[in-house]
Amino acid sequence: MPRTSFDISISQLKVNLLDYGARVERVIGESMESLKTRDRALAEAIIQNDALLNETRYELEDQCYTLLATQSPMAHDLRDIISILMVAIELERIADHAKNIAEITIYMGNEPLLKPLIDLPRMAELCQLMLTRALDSFAKQDADEAKAVAAMDDEIDNLYKQVFRELMSYIVEDPRTVTRAMNLLFAGHNLERIGDCITNIAERVVYAVTGRLEELNVQRQI
Amino acid sequence: MMQMQAKLDTIPAALSVAPASIVKMQAEKLSVYYGAFRAIAEVTLPIHDRHITAIIGPSGCGKSTLLRAFNRMHDLIPNARVEGKLTLDGEPLYGPGIDVVDVRRRIGMVFQRPNPFPKSIYDNLAYGPRLYGVNKKATLDDLVEKSLRGAALWDEVRDKLHQSALALSGGQQQRLCIARALTVEPEVVLMDEPCSALDPVATIKIEDLMRELRNNYTIVIVTHNMQQAARVSDYTAMMMMRPDRAGEMIEFDLTRTIFTNPQDKRTEDYVTGRFG
Numbered sequence: 412m413p414r415t416s417f418d419i420s421i422s423q424l425k426v427n428l429l430d431y432g433a434r435v436e437r438v439i440g441e442s443m444e445s446l447k448t449r450d451r452a453l454a455e456a457i458i459q460n461d462a463l464l465n466e467t468r469y470e471l472e473d474q475c476y477t478l479l480a481t482q483s484p485m486a487h488d489l490r491d492i493i494s495i496l497m498v499a500i501e502l503e504r505i506a507d508h509a510k511n512i513a514e515i516t517i518y519m520g521n522e523p524l525l526k527p528l529i530d531l532p533r534m535a536e537l538c539q540l541m542l543t544r545a546l547d548s549f550a551k552q553d554a555d556e557a558k559a560v561a562a563m564d565d566e567i568d569n570l571y572k573q574v575f576r577e578l579m580s581y582i583v584e585d586p587r588t589v590t591r592a593m594n595l596l597f598a599g600h601n602l603e604r605i606g607d608c609i610t611n612i613a614e615r616v617v618y619a620v621t622g623r624l625e626e627l628n629v630q631r632q633i
Numbered sequence: 634m635m636q637m638q639a640k641l642d643t644i645p646a647a648l649s650v651a652p653a654s655i656v657k658m659q660a661e662k663l664s665v666y667y668g669a670f671r672a673i674a675e676v677t678l679p680i681h682d683r684h685i686t687a688i689i690g691p692s693g694c695g696k697s698t699l700l701r702a703f704n705r706m707h708d709l710i711p712n713a714r715v716e717g718k719l720t721l722d723g724e725p726l727y728g729p730g731i732d733v734v735d736v737r738r739r740i741g742m743v744f745q746r747p748n749p750f751p752k753s754i755y756d757n758l759a760y761g762p763r764l765y766g767v768n769k770k771a772t773l774d775d776l777v778e779k780s781l782r783g784a785a786l787w788d789e790v791r792d793k794l795h796q797s798a799l800a801l802s803g804g805q806q807q808r809l810c811i812a813r814a815l816t817v818e819p820e821v822v823l824m825d826e827p828c829s830a831l832d833p834v835a836t837i838k839i840e841d842l843m844r845e846l847r848n849n850y851t852i853v854i855v856t857h858n859m860q861q862a863a864r865v866s867d868y869t870a871m872m873m874m875r876p877d878r879a880g881e882m883i884e885f886d887l888t889r890t891i892f893t894n895p896q897d898k899r900t901e902d903y904v905t906g907r908f909g
């Protein structure tokens with residue numbers, strides 16, 4: 412016996428979440444683009460747009476609370492709604508990290524880049540791919556895929572370590588580069604955090620599908 | 634780091650293990666027949682001491698039949714018979730030489746509709762003890778007060794103990810019936826849909842009372858209200874009707890597991906409101 416209107420509400424909530432996820436995925440790419448091309452107008456637009464992304468998160472949250480309060484969801488329904496709630500929060504956090512990168516673009520002004528960006532854009536691309544696959548695994552209720560997504564975080568962490576070492580060598584060689592190096596390091600740090608947020612999303616997918624709360628990618632020391 | 638990892642690993646296991654408790658009653662392959670018709674089939678279920686066990690399932694799945702088997706209520710129905718094993722503290726409840734009256738004293742019951750006797754509040758409560766030969770006024774006074782306090786009703790009725798119990802509200806009447814069940818100092822209290830005739834406020838009062846009583850009594854509750862089972866019980870047993878119309882138990886687990894991650898698809902469908 413289906414619960415028609417409730418089932419429609421949950422499906423709609425999932426669609427809303429996936430739409431939100433697609434918008435957040437785009438903003439990761441845009442923030443890196445703004446840094447790479449020193450496009451301050453784009454960076455400004457990202458910062459403006461962040462308020463809208465925050466609003467969407469509250470809307471999603473509100474929809475989840477309404478279903479929790481009025482429908483008394485149990486078992487898989489309960490896990491789905493709780494996961495949507497948690498994923499929405501992670502997505503907003505990811506958007507904040509992207510906004511931080513846009514802020515770095517503005518902060519750097521016209522100062523030339525310390526070095527051509529190679530690893531940072533690679534990190535951003537990986538984050539985008541990871542997020543797309545994580546959301547896909549939620550749509551398909553595929554816990555194995557979610558675990559595979561979480562494992563991709565290692566690659567992001569390795570790139571971050573590489574960026575870290577490289578920038579440190581610049582600073583050691585010429586301490587006057589410290590500000591410029593730190594700006595890029597902050598950008599890398601934000602991307603590394605995005606990878607962690609996506610790992611959290613993957614954990615929520617595993618919970619929704621299996622009912623098991625498990626840490627997927629235990630943080631290693633940097 | 635390694636140590637923390639080990640600790641994290643143990644958490645899910647710890648949560649999935651039932652808190653240590655003693656099994657107060659145990660049904661093993663318990664079947665109940667009404668004549669040739671088998672109403673419940675081979676139910677195996679532990680009832681944990683001083684915990685609340687809820688029995689849930691769609692209408693007609695044999696929840697009440699199972700509950701009634703627990704204090705031998707079926708003895709009163711012609712043609713009804715029970716097969717299998719049922720124990721209280723490890724001792725069989727069915728068998729030659731068992732005193733049925735004593736079984737029903739140790740295992741009390743509260744019914745769906747409040748059913749106070751058409752007597753005063755006091756006499757409702759003194760009725761059971763008097764049957765068991767307690768006649769001293771001071772002792773009865775003490776028992777009445779203790780039971781009313783136990784059922785969280787004392788403050789509301791202390792000044793009208795000699796008024797008719799029928800003048801109480803439905804919720805108060807039901808708490809009176811719980812108090813009455815407590816007067817004979819049972820070990821287990823069976824509750825068959827104890828709140829289905831009550832409004833939400835009275836329902837919450839009974840549920841709070843159940844959580845209180847849980848400290849001293851073992852409680853088994855049959856309920857159609859899944860939220861109630863989720864709110865009050867520690868363990869939940871899920872029953873279903875088989876194609877031959879006999880009720881069977883399909884899943885038993887900690888209540889939090891039944892309502893967040895049930896293992897049987899039929900339980901999932903039932904608790905999510907997609908069946909029954």
